[in-house]
Amino acid sequence: MDILKLDDQELKRRLAFFELTDEDFKRLTALKPFAERWTNEITEGLYELIMGQQESRAFFPDQATLARVKKLQNSYFLGLFSGTYDLNYVRDRLRVGTAHERIGMPPKLYLGAYRRYLALIHARLQDHFKGNDAEAFKALSTIRKIIFFDMALAIDTYISAYLETMTRHQAAIRELSTPVIKVHDRILLLPIVGTVDTQRAHQIMETVLVQIVEQQAKVMILDIAGVPVVDTKVADHILKTTAAVQLLGAQTILTGISASVARTVVQLGVEITRVHTRSKLSEGIELALSIVGKKITSNRERAEGGGA
């Protein structure tokens, strides 16, 4: 719902685009008796369509649900003629849309239902205005405006819900693609696997920096064995990250540097002199340990009282 950011300004803009004026509001209020007279019939007519199609029928499995929903439909219909079309009205409509989205009703059914609604209302209006076609036409125009206004809100709730899902997914993908691992006290490791484009490079730098501060890590090992192509751009991204790590007061060790990467980097004239580099990850880990004042010893060394 946040994504919609509906405020007074936006409401004004929407009402203007749907050409809803005070004249329309007055007309809608005047039609309230019409609405109260016909709401049951119109709701029945709507559900005749819905229950007549297999796909839509599935959403109303039992009589109790159907009865409840018809009641809600009646109050929705009457709401169209309430006379007040402010943010509360909007919020109410958004709730309706959200409810439908949540039960998984696809937009096509939702919009199909609205079409049926309009047809039923049209038929009743002709009866109501008994031959006064001009008035019936004006009433239908106004009702059509408010119904389309409502439909726009409903569609927006669907889009909102999808965007929220995508946001969650993207966040998960980001986390999964930059898995920072704590190898040892104050030593972090980030294996970079796959292509590194600008967006990913930014993501990597940001994750690395945040983790270093959070974990107070002295050493960050960046393993690039899994990066298929290391060109000047990628090298530049990596160097920016190591520079930023240095600014924090930590060190970077680049590992997984293949023969071809070493060749490319030097041939491209990229300077990687101020960063520790090793070809194998294991060597990088050993170096990291020595930086924090530790080392790996074999069990035999220790048993023999060695391992200085």
Place this chain on the structure above:
Amino acid sequence: MYQSERERWEIRIDKEADIVAVRQRVRDIAKEHRFDQFAVAALTTAASELSRNVWVHAQKGIALISVLRNGHKIGVELEFVDHGPGIADLNRALAGGFSTSHSLGLGLSGTKRLVDEFSIDTGPARGTKIVIRKWKKEF
């Protein structure tokens, strides 16, 4: 794309303390619209650099801050206008790295790298107008 009239701020720059004012306002807006910490820092730093430029080179100018909306995207636009001497050698200013000297610290090229859109209109005796935009990461 449109700018809702309410979400626009104007801050005059004619003393050094105004740089802080612009910076704080930009930071508050970026945080309010939930830009991530890195984007907030980028916007705030860019605002600080450009405000300082106005104050150092023209002593007087104005900062215009707007919130932009394009569909579901949200962005912040900053506009800095002054009637100072203008930048004579724009290409050099945009190409170069940072100058450590106090008087020549334009930092334009650096600022450019912090934002998504950057436009500059300047010339001797024409003053300077710089507009930058940064969009919030969509997902």
Place this chain on the structure above:
Amino acid sequence: MPYGPIPILKLGSTLLATIQIELHDTVVDSFQNDVLEEIERTGSNGLIIDISALETVDSYVARMLANTGKMAKLMGAETVIVGMRPAVAATLVRMGYFMEGISTALSLEEGLELHARRSKLPDGMVDS
């Protein structure tokens, strides 16, 4: 005694300055003054500047920090900047400002350790 709004504490042979306010001309001037006077008064050979409260470090602040370090060094004190925020580091690097010649450490503790290590080395040699 320091006159400006930035507090400077003595920690053994080191001074600790914690920046928690917005920086502009007059603040910077009094800060640099205070730092140098304190170095002189206490005979400290180390200066730690804590910037963990700084959300924004633009080129002006970066220059100020670098210059403060240079001034302190002339008076025999080595400077370490501690507590830089991730977003600040990223922004400086993205701008192209790498803060050459400045020592940094993750925290006050690390900064003191670095200073102690360096003090053991002969003058002119710098520990990585």
